[in-house]
Amino acid sequence: MKIACLGGGPAGLYFAISMKLRDAAHDIVVFERNRPDDTFGWGVVFSDETFDNIAVNDPVSAATIRAHFAYWDDIAVHYQGQRVVSSGHGFSGIARKKLLMLLQERARELGVTLNFQTEIASATELARNYDLVVAADGLNSRTRSEFASAFRPAIDIRKNKFIWLGTQQKFDDAFTFIFEKTECGWIWAHAYQFDVDTATFIVECSEQTWQNFGFGAMSQDESCRSCERIFAKYLGGHRLMSNAAHLRGSAWLNFPRVLCEKWSHRNIVLMGDAAATAHFSIGSGTKLAMESAVSMANYLHSEPAMAAAFAKYENARRTEVLRLQSAARNSMEWFEEVERYLHLDPVQFNYSLLTRSQRISHENLRLRDKEWLESAEAWFQRLAGAPGNTVRRPMFAPFKLRDMRLKNRVVVSPMAQYKAVDGCPTDWHLVHYGERAKGGAGLVCIEMTCVSPVGRITPGCTGMYAPEHERAWKRIVDFAHAETDAKICCQLGHSGAKGSTQLGWEEMDAPLKSGNWPVMSASATAWSERNQRARAMDRADMDRVRDQFVAAAEMAARADFDMLEIHCAHGYLLSSFITPLTNWRTDEYGGPLENRMRYPLEIFHAVRAVWPATKPISMRISASDWVGAEGIEPRDAVAIARMLQGAGVDICDVSAGQTSIRAQPVYGRMFQTPFSDRIRNETGMATMAVGNIFEPDHVNSILMAGRADLVCLARPHLADPYWTLRAAARLGDRGETWPPPYYAGRDQLYRLAGGEPAITPMRP
Numbered sequence: 001m002k003i004a005c006l007g008g009g010p011a012g013l014y015f016a017i018s019m020k021l022r023d024a025a026h027d028i029v030v031f032e033r034n035r036p037d038d039t040f041g042w043g044v045v046f047s048d049e050t051f052d053n054i055a056v057n058d059p060v061s062a063a064t065i066r067a068h069f070a071y072w073d074d075i076a077v078h079y080q081g082q083r084v085v086s087s088g089h090g091f092s093g094i095a096r097k098k099l100l101m102l103l104q105e106r107a108r109e110l111g112v113t114l115n116f117q118t119e120i121a122s123a124t125e126l127a128r129n130y131d132l133v134v135a136a137d138g139l140n141s142r143t144r145s146e147f148a149s150a151f152r153p154a155i156d157i158r159k160n161k162f163i164w165l166g167t168q169q170k171f172d173d174a175f176t177f178i179f180e181k182t183e184c185g186w187i188w189a190h191a192y193q194f195d196v197d198t199a200t201f202i203v204e205c206s207e208q209t210w211q212n213f214g215f216g217a218m219s220q221d222e223s224c225r226s227c228e229r230i231f232a233k234y235l236g237g238h239r240l241m242s243n244a245a246h247l248r249g250s251a252w253l254n255f256p257r258v259l260c261e262k263w264s265h266r267n268i269v270l271m272g273d274a275a276a277t278a279h280f281s282i283g284s285g286t287k288l289a290m291e292s293a294v295s296m297a298n299y300l301h302s303e304p305a306m307a308a309a310f311a312k313y314e315n316a317r318r319t320e321v322l323r324l325q326s327a328a329r330n331s332m333e334w335f336e337e338v339e340r341y342l343h344l345d346p347v348q349f350n351y352s353l354l355t356r357s358q359r360i361s362h363e364n365l366r367l368r369d370k371e372w373l374e375s376a377e378a379w380f381q382r383l384a385g386a387p388g389n390t391v392r393r394p395m396f397a398p399f400k401l402r403d404m405r406l407k408n409r410v411v412v413s414p415m416a417q418y419k420a421v422d423g424c425p426t427d428w429h430l431v432h433y434g435e436r437a438k439g440g441a442g443l444v445c446i447e448m449t450c451v452s453p454v455g456r457i458t459p460g461c462t463g464m465y466a467p468e469h470e471r472a473w474k475r476i477v478d479f480a481h482a483e484t485d486a487k488i489c490c491q492l493g494h495s496g497a498k499g500s501t502q503l504g505w506e507e508m509d510a511p512l513k514s515g516n517w518p519v520m521s522a523s524a525t526a527w528s529e530r531n532q533r534a535r536a537m538d539r540a541d542m543d544r545v546r547d548q549f550v551a552a553a554e555m556a557a558r559a560d561f562d563m564l565e566i567h568c569a570h571g572y573l574l575s576s577f578i579t580p581l582t583n584w585r586t587d588e589y590g591g592p593l594e595n596r597m598r599y600p601l602e603i604f605h606a607v608r609a610v611w612p613a614t615k616p617i618s619m620r621i622s623a624s625d626w627v628g629a630e631g632i633e634p635r636d637a638v639a640i641a642r643m644l645q646g647a648g649v650d651i652c653d654v655s656a657g658q659t660s661i662r663a664q665p666v667y668g669r670m671f672q673t674p675f676s677d678r679i680r681n682e683t684g685m686a687t688m689a690v691g692n693i694f695e696p697d698h699v700n701s702i703l704m705a706g707r708a709d710l711v712c713l714a715r716p717h718l719a720d721p722y723w724t725l726r727a728a729a730r731l732g733d734r735g736e737t738w739p740p741p742y743y744a745g746r747d748q749l750y751r752l753a754g755g756e757p758a759i760t761p762m763r764p
């Protein structure tokens with residue numbers, strides 16, 4: 001096959017090598033506009049496992065590359081005058097120039113023709129003269145632009161500024177992050193050694209800081225001198241150097257996140273950064289480029305035709321790229337938002353940094369550096385007020401809100417059971433909540449319990465508007481208090497326009513087949529075309545509903561609940577005031593967010609006045625309507641939380657969505673946790689995170705990184721009331737209390753978790 005590789009970076013060279021290894025008869029030319037040793041940038045990093053994959057493809061080049069690797073295991077973080085070091089991370093680094101020279105050498109040895117200082121103006125000409133053109137022409141790929149309508153690239157220019165510098169200062173003991181506060185703003189460096197003499201030193205900051213420094217108007221040299229002054233205490237008198245002579249101007253860049261919809265067009269195929277990029281902070285661009293080269297070479301030899309090979313290549317690589325891009329995006333966004341975390345204690349800040357891409361879990365960190373993680377866990381427990389020098393996982397740390405003390409951080413999230421009769425909880429609820437209270441969670445939140453018959457969502461919803469409701473709830477609360485050490489929270493709500501609908505397991509949100517009752521909401525809206533249009537509430541309605549909330553709170557207090565949660569999320573009545581999607585009012589309760597928050601806050605103040613001062617109140621909000629700028633967005637959620645905080649709400653339960661049928665949620669593990677993270681770290685308010693959190697590891701990493709104070713699990717608690725006790729047993733934690741009648745079951749679980757036989761003599 002006659003092949004042209006457009007670009008002599010890692011992708012182009014490694015593809016040429018990989019093809020020659022599979023069939024020496026291929027006629028391959030690499031066209032590179034630069035000279036052989038004339039490369040921009042400094043070092044690149046690989047992780048240990050990354051390189052093993054590459055070594056299988058060509059042990060020869062792998063061995064020569066490995067011989068030039070600088071290795072390190074530690075990550076050091078300089079922040080607030082401290083240097084926090086953790087270990088076990090396993091990286092290697094090499095000079096980009098060296099890597100390319102070794103690949104050039106290997107390519108030559110295998111018979112590849114290398115044409116340097118040859119700029120290709122258009123791939124069209126090449127495509128005519130070669131069977132295959134591999135466009136490995138990098139981040140700013142000209143080929144990608146030339147055939148943009150075929151490749152359909154999405155290019156997202158990110159907001160931070162960075163410059164890729166080098167230094168002869170040694171960073172040979174650890175991959176080093178340095179965060180410096182200056183009068184122009186925060187600025188930080190990612191530094192790592194890549195050969196005996198030189199280290200990469202990437203400087204990054206926000207656009208604002210960059211402007212404050214005036215970097216835009218500086219030459220590359222001036223930027224270097226300026227960065228030297230900023231990071232002087234870490235550079236030991238060494239200079240910072242730029243080798244970006246190919247870049248005009250200041251050499252500061254914004255990272256472009258690239259993903260092409262199609263990776264091939266006729267006989268041209270995109271590879272490496274030309275097809276997709278991954279942010280430099282997870283150091284995987286070179287690995288992706290080289291792995292894609294191997295994949296393409298494989299398929300060209302396994303598939304009968306080039307088109308089939310392209311299809312398989314694109315399919316296989318896209319999945320891998322998306323996986324990496326997702327981790328890279330988390331990491332990139334962490335750096336974009338890092339100023340949010342710069343108040344954290346160095347221990348927590350370090351943890352947040354290490355887990356930023358969400359690829360490294362809590363237990364994975366333990367495998368890497370047990371000692372460091374345990375010191376961080378001890379720090380967390382100390383801060384939580386645990387006795388002595390407790391080292392336990394964060395999920396088992398106590399938490400205090402007003403006078404309510406929780407034994408741990410796991411919350412059974414409110415979940416409607418639709419089993420009430422005329423609003424009255426039944427034996428179902430006694431057994432259901434009793435089991436969850438026994439199951440080990442620190443806090444059990446009951447389902448949305450409605451303040452009036454018309455405030456119910458469905459005929460099966462529980463209420464708190466009749467004396468028998470209060471009695472039935474008290475029986476449940478008394479059971480939890482008498483038999484368990486869980487606390488129990490009453491969620492109060494009003495369905496608004498989403499009321500008068502079918503049970504959850506019938507047709508959710510659909511109107512009742514018969515017996516519908518009239519509904520009201522902030523404005524005359526309907527949940528969907530099928531649902532009835534709500535009446536817009538007038539002042540008398542608002543007073544009545546407020547009084548119903550107050551009466552319900554008084555009943556909940558008499559029933560001895562430990563905490564109240566006011567449901568202001570998911571499109572129900574109070575939520576309908578907050579989101580502009582359903583609040584079109586022209587009075588002082590509509591318009592700007594301050595006005596839309598007025599009624600939920602009136603309810604809060606009225607309820608707070610009758611709720612015992614020793615007990616906390618939470619508000620659950622939808623932090624995103626998932627409809628873009630038309631609705632609530634995370635930044636509005638921060639403003640909402642500030643208002644709740646100002647009003648004296650003790651904790652914000654940060655949910656999202658269910659406010660519009662147009663919502664387009666982006667699901668994933670812990671997908672709503674970023675909203676809680678943002679609220680907690682921008683306002684300082686305590687938060688609960690919820691949404692697709694199902695592993696103990698998720699809970700621990702959320703808490704340890706300071707993304708929430710409490711973690712709610714809903715569906716996992718439907719499947720397993722004993723989720724917390726089981727998690728503790730599995731993790732080897734023996735500190736959780738079990739109900740005494742269950743001790744034999746507990747001991748068996750402990751033995752199984754410890755790898756012992758399940759059956760041992762039982763006590764009579």
Ligand SMILES: Cc1cc2nc3c(=O)[nH]c(=O)nc-3n(C[C@H](O)[C@H](O)[C@H](O)COP(=O)(O)OP(=O)(O)OC[C@H]3O[C@@H](n4cnc5c(N)ncnc54)[C@H](O)[C@@H]3O)c2cc1C
Pocket residue numbers: 006007008009010011012031032033034041043044045046118119120121136137138139141142163164202271272273274280283284285286287289
């Ligand atoms: C600041 C920074 C730090 C990074 N750190 C790391 C890291 O630590 N680890 C890592 O794995 N990756 C890192 N990367 C990413 C890495 O550099 C790229 O992902 C990788 O180089 C992609 O390889 P490539 O072959 O696709 O493209 P490139 O390496 O960009 O190669 C493309 C080549 O094509 C040539 N070319 C372009 N157009 C033409 C033309 N018209 N005619 C002839 N030649 C042309 C260019 O001169 C260039 O040599 C980093 C990137 C940045 C910006």
Ligand SMILES: Cc1cc2nc3c(=O)[nH]c(=O)nc-3n(C[C@H](O)[C@H](O)[C@H](O)COP(=O)(O)O)c2cc1C
Pocket residue numbers: 413414415416417446447448491504567569620655690691692693712713714715716
């Ligand atoms: C069956 C069911 C009923 C629910 N009922 C309520 C409710 O009454 N009040 C509420 O605020 N959220 C309710 N939710 C939402 C959950 O509390 C939680 O926010 C959501 O399920 C996401 O958490 P998960 O991924 O752990 O399930 C309900 C969820 C489920 C699955």
